[in-house]
Amino acid sequence: MVTxxxxxxxxxxxxxxxxxxxxxxxxxxxxxxxELSDRELADLGIARFDIARVARESAFA
Known part of the structure; x- marks a missing residue:
């Protein structure tokens, strides 16, 4: 039981x-x-309002 x-x-x-x-x-x-500019985010295909979603998908997927 202890195990x-x-x-x-x-x-x-x-x-x-x-x-x-x-x-x-x-x-x-x-x-x-x-920390990225809007231009840099756009180059990655990410809008600023998508940061939380992208981070969530990255961390919790």
Whole structure:
């Protein structure tokens, strides 16, 4: 029984850490894209209002 509980705890911690990493990637992507000019974003095919969506798709896909 203890082994099962440890496995469950380990899986939970792994899940939480993966969500934290994804959120950090999301914030980093938003930050980096926000620093680009509208022209640079257009070259990438991204409108400024799409930054959050693009970052979300990148981090949580």
């Amino acid at each position: 099962g509980q440890l496995l469950g705890l380990s899986m939970f911690v792994t899940y939480i850490l993966s969500k934290i990493r994804a959120y950090k990637l999301y914030r980093q992507t938003v930050s980096e894209l926000s």
